[in-house]
Amino acid sequence: MRAVPKAVWLLSAGIFVNTVTAFTFVYLFLFLTTERGIGVAGAGLIAGAGGIGSVAGNFTGGWFGDHFGHRRVLLASSAVSGAGLIALPVLPAAGLLVVLPLSMYASGAARAANATLVTAAVPAGARRQGVAVMRFASNAGLAVGAPLGGLIATQVSYGWLFLADGIGSLLFAGYAARVLTADPGRAERAAVAAGGEPLWRALRARPALLVLLPAIVVIDTVYRQQYGTLPVFLGDHGIGTEVYGALMAVNGGLILCLELPAALALRERSPLRIIGAGLVLVGLGYGLLVLGASVRLAVATMALLTLGEILYKTPATAYVADCAPLHLQGRFQSLYAGASISGSVLAPALGGALYDAAPGLLWPVCAVAGTLAGAAVLLASTRPLRSRSPQPAAAGAGTGALEGA
Missing domain, CATH: 1.20.1250.20 (MFS general substrate transporter like domains)
Incomplete structure (x- = not known):
């Protein structure tokens, strides 16, 4: 585990805290059908739109990172996702159909950026350990967050879940900005991409x-x-x-x-x-x-x-x-x-x-x-x-992508 850089541990700590507050999809359907009084069909439509947004964000977030920097994408996506989640409890149903997919799209893009930053930071021979640390943090956060969310929903209200989730995303963006320095520069990526x-x-x-x-x-x-x-x-x-x-x-x-x-x-x-x-x-x-x-x-x-x-x-x-x-x-x-x-x-x-x-x-x-x-x-x-062996350029270039601030 010594090959896993300190910054990966720091980023994983932030992922853990952020995942603890990630209640949205666990309790979304119940929130829509109970507290908001939306019918099952309407709730399914809204939840499905959010799911499509999340999948689309995961599929396309890497393109933005390759062009503008994965750190920038992580920070911007976390901020957009957090702001959207905070607004969800007070939006009308029509607003939910717009803001929820946008928020989940940003969350998906942040997930792709997290994975890229971690794998780029760790030498090729130790990438499995780095990914395992990130997944451990995420799964541990979910294990704590799911029952905590149920407690908040039953003792307070479902609306507080979205507020906590949104604040958690905003705090994670601020934390990541402090912990991570810039990933490889745009000029370097452009030079590599040119050839x-x-x-x-x-x-x-x-x-x-x-x-x-x-x-x-x-x-x-x-x-x-x-x-x-x-x-x-x-x-x-x-x-x-x-x-x-x-x-x-x-x-x-x-x-x-x-x-x-x-x-x-x-x-x-x-x-x-x-x-x-x-x-x-x-x-x-x-x-x-x-x-x-x-x-x-x-x-x-x-x-x-x-x-x-x-x-x-x-x-x-x-x-x-x-x-x-x-x-x-x-x-x-x-x-x-x-x-x-x-x-x-x-x-x-x-x-x-x-x-x-x-x-x-x-x-x-x-x-x-x-x-x-x-x-x-x-x-x-x-x-x-050809893909059986890691490419030297990818393995070596990534080790400086993340550094502890």
Whole structure:
């Protein structure tokens, strides 16, 4: 862990605090349907628009960072997101349809900037450790923030959740401005970009990424069924909400305890093989539900889903960074960030529709899709690909991108 720069630890500390106050999407639907009195269909439309904004921000934030600086994008996006969240409780429904997607777009762009700054700061050989530190901070913040948000919502009001979330984003922007110095200058990026390959040509030269990114979209859609159709399935079979809450605790606890040690233990192993194995585990986890619904099967399913997440998410983020040319680091991270959150839009729509039409097909489909996605990545790992080794320019240039102020 000594190879992880001090600034990454400092930035991760800020991410932890910011995530503690990130209540928006956890309680958004309840806020809309209860405190605001909006119908289920209208609330779904508003929440869906916010989700689309978040995915779009993740996909495009790296472009702004590559052109204007990732630090600038992080600060500006956090400020815009915070201001929008603070305004949400007092806006009419029509205003929510405009401001929520804008705020979530900015939040998605900030997420892409965070990932790029961290991966650019850490030497290529230690990127998995750096990403694991960032993910540990984010998951720890969520573990604290979700129950804290529930307490605030029940004891005060849902509106205070958005106020706290917005203030947290604004404070994070101020903290990041103090902790981080400027990332590599615009002139340096322009000089590299002038002789660098365009994005699509760079992706074509790295065919493993053209396998990995669609596989991540598939697995994220499968994985996020645990937040939508899984609790419905359990409820339909007499397994109550308290059991589902305990399953979420299993998920969070395993990630916090195992992800950092796993990143360290596996740091010398082939990233694509680790990622592929993780995707297969997610598919096998849902495959257990084909056998029926019971508490034991649900616990085993959650354990496999969580172990799969631990195996694939950190190495995938680091692998994409290792493959990226200097002038495309942000755009490569944006492609991964967008793929890794696409399930937040796709999973409820596709999983809900399939479960409504043919409940018995959902888990076999999830199992097959996850297993095939993992198999595709494992197959890509056996081929001699240009992207298998980090590029010296990207690995060396990034180490000065972040410094403690």
